[in-house]
Amino acid sequence: xxxxxxxxxxxxxxxxxxxxxxxxxxxxxxxxxxxxxxxxxxxxxxxxxxxxxxxxxxxxxxxxxxxxxxxxxxxxxxxxxxxxxxxxxxxxxxxxxxxxxxxxxxxxxxxxxxxxxxxxxxxxxxxxxxxxxxxxxxxxxxxxxxxxxxxxxxxxxxxxxxxxxxxxxxxxxxxxxxxxxxxxxxxxxxxxxxxxxxxxxxxxxxxxxxxxxxxxxxxxxxxxxxxxxxxxxxxxxxxxxxxxxxxxxxxxxxxxxxxxxxxxxxxxxxxxxxxxxxxxxxxxxxxxxxxxxxxxxxxxxxxx
Amino acid sequence: xxxxxxxxxxxxxxxxxxxxxxxxxxxxxxxxxxxxxxxxxxxxxxxxxxxxxxxxxxxxxxxxxxxxxxxxxxxxxxxxxxxxxxxxxxxxxxxxxxxxxxxxxxxxxxxxxxxxxxxxxxxxxxxxxxxxxxxxxxxxxxxxxxxxxxxxxxxxxxxxxxxxxxxxxxxxxxxxxxxxxxxxxxxxxxxxxxxxxxxxxxxxxxxxxxxxxxxxxxxxxxxxxxxxxxxxxxxxxxxxxxxxxxxxxxxxxxxxxxxxxxxxxxxxxxxxxxxxxx
Numbered sequence: 001x002x003x004x005x006x007x008x009x010x011x012x013x014x015x016x017x018x019x020x021x022x023x024x025x026x027x028x029x030x031x032x033x034x035x036x037x038x039x040x041x042x043x044x045x046x047x048x049x050x051x052x053x054x055x056x057x058x059x060x061x062x063x064x065x066x067x068x069x070x071x072x073x074x075x076x077x078x079x080x081x082x083x084x085x086x087x088x089x090x091x092x093x094x095x096x097x098x099x100x101x102x103x104x105x106x107x108x109x110x111x112x113x114x115x116x117x118x119x120x121x122x123x124x125x126x127x128x129x130x131x132x133x134x135x136x137x138x139x140x141x142x143x144x145x146x147x148x149x150x151x152x153x154x155x156x157x158x159x160x161x162x163x164x165x166x167x168x169x170x171x172x173x174x175x176x177x178x179x180x181x182x183x184x185x186x187x188x189x190x191x192x193x194x195x196x197x198x199x200x201x202x203x204x205x206x207x208x209x210x211x212x213x214x215x216x217x218x219x220x221x222x223x224x225x226x227x228x229x230x231x232x233x234x235x236x237x238x239x240x241x242x243x244x245x246x247x248x249x250x251x252x253x254x255x256x257x258x259x260x261x262x263x264x265x266x267x268x269x270x271x272x273x274x275x276x277x278x279x280x281x282x283x284x285x286x287x288x289x290x291x292x293x294x295x296x297x298x299x300x301x302x303x304x
Numbered sequence: 305x306x307x308x309x310x311x312x313x314x315x316x317x318x319x320x321x322x323x324x325x326x327x328x329x330x331x332x333x334x335x336x337x338x339x340x341x342x343x344x345x346x347x348x349x350x351x352x353x354x355x356x357x358x359x360x361x362x363x364x365x366x367x368x369x370x371x372x373x374x375x376x377x378x379x380x381x382x383x384x385x386x387x388x389x390x391x392x393x394x395x396x397x398x399x400x401x402x403x404x405x406x407x408x409x410x411x412x413x414x415x416x417x418x419x420x421x422x423x424x425x426x427x428x429x430x431x432x433x434x435x436x437x438x439x440x441x442x443x444x445x446x447x448x449x450x451x452x453x454x455x456x457x458x459x460x461x462x463x464x465x466x467x468x469x470x471x472x473x474x475x476x477x478x479x480x481x482x483x484x485x486x487x488x489x490x491x492x493x494x495x496x497x498x499x500x501x502x503x504x505x506x507x508x509x510x511x512x513x514x515x516x517x518x519x520x521x522x523x524x525x526x527x528x529x530x531x532x533x534x535x536x537x538x539x540x541x542x543x544x545x546x547x548x549x550x551x552x553x554x555x556x557x558x559x560x561x562x563x564x565x566x567x568x569x570x571x572x573x574x575x576x577x578x579x580x581x582x
Binding site: 016017019020023024026027030031033034035036037038039041042045094098101102105106113114115116117118119120121122123124125126127130131132134135140141142145149176179180181184185188207208209233236237239240243244257258261262265266271274275278279281282285289 | 313314317318320321324327328329332334346347349351391392393395396398399400402403406408409412415416418419420422424425429431434449453454456457460485489510514516531532536546549550553560561563564568576
């Protein structure tokens with residue numbers, strides 16, 4: 001009797017698994033064919049010298065050795081890290097302040113504000129990039145026109161062409177472009193904070209600034225954490241704005257990993273080396289993700 | 305009760321936020337009125353408003369290049385990708401809800417989270433090889449399929465979170481009545497999540513319409529280029545007439561902006577639900 005029941009249960013479980021897999025199959029097929037398989041293939045290609053048309057030549061760890069002594073790779077990696085740090089300060093933190101003001105100080109008009117802050121997020125990065133290219137233009141750009149208007153002719157330079165200003169100029173364009181997304185995410189989480197918490201702060205006599213630091217930040221810290229993680233991940237994905245504004249120039253000053261990989265693979269046809277850049281980049285991301293997951297899970301355990 | 309009385313610090317805060325807002329929107333306003341100037345006017349002063357709006361610039365931008373062809377290509381890529389992504393992610397989100405008690409579902413979820421962190425460029429070289437092996441390089445299908453794959457994880461999470469708000473009893477009641485699995489999915493589950501499918505569709509429309517990397521790398525044929533890639537070529541070729549270039553940029557941004565203006569709620573929902581996409 002019992003064995004029949006167990007058999008029936010097994011049969012039912014198997015049938016359920018089959019149904020579940022049927023529903024998941026289209027998604028899994030797409031993800032495996034166009035994400036997982038290329039990633040594994042990229043790992044394999046990292047060990048080859050290959051122009052894309054010639055035969056692949058196995059060269060062991062040569063690409064990796066080259067990568068670790070390649071100054072442009074390191075500069076690109078450092079630049080990606082700078083993008084991430086700037087995103088945390090100028091996008092995430094400022095967005096948090098703006099969201100607080102929108103939700104808690106100016107509740108009525110905030111919808112219009114939010115609408116406008118999000119415009120750069122929905123327009124293509126190519127349009128944004130071309131537009132900022134105009135703004136930074138040495139001859140008729142907005143910035144230089146403003147400087148000349150103020151009598152500061154000497155400061156009017158080719159922002160994207162100078163090695164000192166190119167990368168900060170790109171980062172500045174990024175900050176304006178992505179700020180809105182973080183404002184939106186924080187508006188959502190601050191709106192979810194129960195009203196009585198704010199009432200309690202008010203009774204305690206907390207002003208706006210103290211409410212922000214002592215109430216809002218601790219209460220929504222989880223959302224702040226995940227948004228910071230999101231900003232860091234996005235910073236390592238950045239491509240289009242850099243590509244359009246400077247394409248990594250001048251002399252690799254504003255290079256990021258994506259533009260460097262693109263150049264190696266599709267301008268100088270060093271497909272094997274380009275794969276190595278992508279593969280190492282993925283390994284670094286995986287390592288960073290592991291550290292974040294590990295530290296947060298430990299923190300959660302400590303709290304529990 | 306919100307803080308109704310406006311003290312000095314709230315006024316300063318509002319002013320600072322408004323300045324930031326103006327800085328975010330000013331480039332776009334400048335773009336709009338500059339696109340209506342003559343080239344001479346633009347060279348003389350980049351600030352001044354046009355004496356008379358030059359609607360000609362838009363005709364020149366549209367007729368002077370292949371923006372029409374690029375737009376059609378973008379429309380095809382967007383329509384097919386969005387259609388596939390919505391169906392695939394609804395099916396997957398449903399499975400993750402219905403079979404949430406299965407232990408291996410956690411692994412699927414972890415797998416999806418990991419795929420979301422993969423930057424599209426990291427596997428660019430092998431992707432090109434994969435597409436070449438499938439004879440899909442330099443075709444619109446070759447752009448569509450990887451685009452669907454990369455947008456699927458975020459879309460699944462949008463659908464999944466909506467399914468999880470539904471009462472599970474609905475499904476149990478239908479099962480009790482003897483409805484088959486496909487019938488439960490199409491006749492009961494899908495109608496309940498139609499708004500979320502719409503949100504997924506709208507946010508994917510914006511993502512795909514603006515996508516640059518895949519069409520840049522996978523397409524060589526000038527007749528198959530999508531709008532963002534074609535626009536970059538167009539601007540590179542027309543460096544002499546700035547207002548016409550700006551008109552072209554405006555034409556190219558219009559589609560996504562109109563969708564955003566009409567379906568603000570869905571765009572915001574999609575941006576929130578699929579925030580990891582970047």
